[in-house]
Amino acid sequence: MRGNVIEVKGLRKKFGHQIVLDGIDLAVPTGTVYALLGPNGAGKTTLINIMSTLVAPDEGSVKIAGYDIVTDKNMVKRSISLTGQFAAVDEMLTGEENLRMICRLSGLTVAESNVRTVELLQHFDLTAAARKSVKTYSGGMRRRLDIAISLVISRPVLFLDEPTTGLDTISRRALWKIIDQLKERGITVFLTTQYLEEADQLADIITVIDEGRVVATGTAKELKSRVGGEVIELFNDKDDLIRTVSTTGSIHDIRQKLNELASIVSPELRVNIRKPSMDDVFLALTAKEMERSLS
Template sequence: MKPLAIEIQNLRKTFGDHTVLHGINLSVHAGTVFALLGPNGAGKTTLIHILSTLVAPDEGTARVAGFDVAAERNEVKRSITLTGQFAAVDDVLTGEENLRMICRLSGLSAADSRIRTAELLKHFELMEAARKRVKTYSGGMRRRLDLAISLAVSRPVMFLDEPTTGLDTRSRRALWDIILQLKEQGITIFLTTQYLEEADQLADTIAVISGGRIVATGSAGELKSRVGGEVIELRNADNEIIRKVPTDGSILDISRTLHELSSTLPGETRVSINRPNMDDVFLAMTGGTEVAPA
């Protein structure tokens, strides 16, 4: 089994009268992609900020790359990269100039900075735009540049806070490919996301956070199995989902469920039986539908 890159025990954080994190316990194995999935305000960004030493926890412990985030902050900083929700790039500079600046600030010589910049521009498919000002970049290009800057110096753990927010489908999938390539290089990726498909496609392990508490942890397959064997999906005349109900998939259970529901639903209601997906997992674990964990 791979060693742990991140270890979190009973982590708590309160801002004023509002408790954001209620005793978080998590572990992330090295060289894997870990997705923290949850709605706005669930505590995702606060947890990332604690793990990257930007915010101190009130209680509990957290270790990143073997170092305590409170007692060994400098060692943690030297072991991680962090990409926030908004691209941290200079619009006035070109993509190439942004990268060279960060390489120099990271301690590389002028010659090594040129070499590393060229490598990153090629890897993130930014060669053609290298000498254009960043203010002319599309959202996807800016995000790729932001990731490239995060990798100016290779470090074992990378935090990505909602890395594809606001991107179109093509740009989002291009970034997925890059994240999987980083995993192949042995980098541990800890990402937060609201995109259910993103967690499904990328993560070896997913944790669902709701109201500052971890309500479920496992692989995508394991979490889907907790929702139930099948889901009865009910749609109205406009083909909008109005209700979801778990079922074991047997004729007896499906018949019983539909009989119980028939008196409360309009006659034009359409019924389909589907296997649970990450939408069902998310809504079930965060209390968003009639579906409940099995």
């Protein structure tokens, strides 16, 4: 389908007296990688759980592939796959047995299950470990198997809730490659992450939420432009980062900021000037949200 495959309007959810989602609006274009950024407790997992029909909203609406998550729940389930924060695999079975079991539970015949299992093992580079117990797998291998299980039946939308948390750099980058491949196949990938570099590398669109509210949405480039043109960093002789200052990027503003810094810090500090990163965006946006809540 064209247009937006996910539409969220005015979504609210609270548990007891705690407001977890406070009027969320999202529009996710078909065939994109959409990243949801936010600190712990921002409401990312709750939003994923609502969109995947695991939790009912208090207010607002969510449509997935044109189907309402409340009135068309069964059709929504047929349109999505979900990989949660923790690998949902049976450690006592082999990777091959895990996949074949899910294939059969998904309604595939024995012959179809065998074919699909081989395809997924090859695609996720698990063929060599196919007949080994999952309890011997590394974290990255378990995560790849978990995503493979989510794709036994191809769905237009895949939810990934912090898919690379706890993985080493090599395993994380291997999963990034898989996510890029899924996008190339036309699958919309909606992922939550705490890794700012991950959102920067993968996402076509990034939404930052804090305390249950959307504080910014845009491409990585658009969000970085909100921070400023250049960032000045000050380091001591031990290479410890002492301070960062945002600028407009103009020579005049950079010179002015350096002059201001020279009057209040040690002249022995080293200076580095760089482009804004997603870390700068995240800190700036969540800091502004905190300031508003305290004012």
